[in-house]
Amino acid sequence: MNVTNSAPAIEVSNLRKTYRRAFRKTGSIALQGMDLVVPRGSAFGLIGPNGAGKTTFIKSILGIVQPTEGTVRVLGGSPEDARIRARIGYLPERLHLPGSWMPTAFLAMVGRLKSLPPDAAGDLRLLERVGLSDAVSRKIGGYSKGMRQRLGLAAALIGKPELLVLDEPTDGIDPMGRMEVRRILQEEVQRGTTLFLNSHLLAETERICDRVAILAQGRVVREGRLDELVRGESRWIARFAPGANAEGLTGAGFVPARADGLYHVEAPDPGALNAALDRARACGALLVELRRDGMDLEAVLLGTMGSEPGRAEVAA
Ligand SMILES: Nc1ncnc2c1ncn2[C@@H]1O[C@H](COP(=O)(O)OP(=O)(O)OP(=O)(O)O)[C@@H](O)[C@H]1O
Numbered sequence: 001m002n003v004t005n006s007a008p009a010i011e012v013s014n015l016r017k018t019y020r021r022a023f024r025k026t027g028s029i030a031l032q033g034m035d036l037v038v039p040r041g042s043a044f045g046l047i048g049p050n051g052a053g054k055t056t057f058i059k060s061i062l063g064i065v066q067p068t069e070g071t072v073r074v075l076g077g078s079p080e081d082a083r084i085r086a087r088i089g090y091l092p093e094r095l096h097l098p099g100s101w102m103p104t105a106f107l108a109m110v111g112r113l114k115s116l117p118p119d120a121a122g123d124l125r126l127l128e129r130v131g132l133s134d135a136v137s138r139k140i141g142g143y144s145k146g147m148r149q150r151l152g153l154a155a156a157l158i159g160k161p162e163l164l165v166l167d168e169p170t171d172g173i174d175p176m177g178r179m180e181v182r183r184i185l186q187e188e189v190q191r192g193t194t195l196f197l198n199s200h201l202l203a204e205t206e207r208i209c210d211r212v213a214i215l216a217q218g219r220v221v222r223e224g225r226l227d228e229l230v231r232g233e234s235r236w237i238a239r240f241a242p243g244a245n246a247e248g249l250t251g252a253g254f255v256p257a258r259a260d261g262l263y264h265v266e267a268p269d270p271g272a273l274n275a276a277l278d279r280a281r282a283c284g285a286l287l288v289e290l291r292r293d294g295m296d297l298e299a300v301l302l303g304t305m306g307s308e309p310g311r312a313e314v315a316a
Helices: 054-061 103-113 120-129 145-157 175-191 202-208 226-230 246-251 270-282 297-305
Strands: 010-020 026-038 043-047 069-074 088-091 163-167 194-198 211-216 219-225 235-240 262-266 287-292 313-315
Touching (some): 026 054, 026 069, 026 211, 103 120, 103 145, 120 145, 145 175, 194 202, 202 297, 211 297, 219 297, 235 270, 246 270
Parallel strands (some): 043 194, 088 163
Antiparallel strands (some): 010 026, 211 219
16 A cells, blocks of 8 residues: 555644744744644544634645644645645635736646646636636636636646645635535545635535534644534434423423423433433323534534633744
8 A cells, every 4th residue: 555645634743833023032823732633535624713823734734834843744745845735736815816817827837836737628627617617718817806716726626636725715705606616625525635624614614524623822622523523412402392291391301491392301322312202202292303402613613712711922
């Protein structure tokens, strides 16, 4: 087996980055001992508040920012290695595009930078895939923000990258466009690409990603499978038909919720859940709705951030 192919897509250990300020004794700490493993083939979302260090992390794994300390491995190699970088597609947070260029010329240039043979037909297919077929013969300077973003995504997709790193990929894209971008990203993951997504749109991260890390003050404070992070451990919400015997339900282990007809019940496994429902039915209650009492990603983030201390400055 090829060793590099079995390595995680991204692996960082004790990653630290302090931005030094010219003529000043203090530096700004962006990352302070970050550890993270992104498995191959995952759709991984990085979330966290403004200034948490997300963009600094992305720049570190792409070799754009030099870490102050720690190790970074990407696709089993160093981000400094041009051969590794050629296997990564990157959509930066702030796109700088040459306004006087045609989109095809821009994609051709990105292909050359990745040492790929020219592929004009492939570039046109990519423009079509990101919804820019009507704008192929227009200069980039006349593109709207969303169109520029789509072009950036096309550039990131050049050469079928093994790892796609996207910093706020749907910034400026309308809701229909977001759906299209989501579909493209899902297709890429199905193809086997590892996706690394940084987005403030938590609903988007929730829809696309299967793993999530929360970054706060330059450290990973939570990481795991999305379904495990958002799942309420063992609490369920049940709705019973009007007229249910409230006293009987309470005796059966159901706790009335604030909304009428809703009850919470603790059940760590399917057996316990069904036993509780049997007890409810035995006292005449008719179940009309049952769902897990889960949280969304926003609630997970807010809950996690509630206990985080503030960021400090360091002496350089
Ligand atoms: N070039 C720089 N020089 C000095 N400080 C910087 C630089 N880039 C980032 N920082 C600081 O590092 C910290 C992390 O910034 P970073 O942009 O990585 O965070 P972020 O999580 O991407 O934020 P946002 O969600 O607002 O984009 C912040 O305190 C920021 O001010």
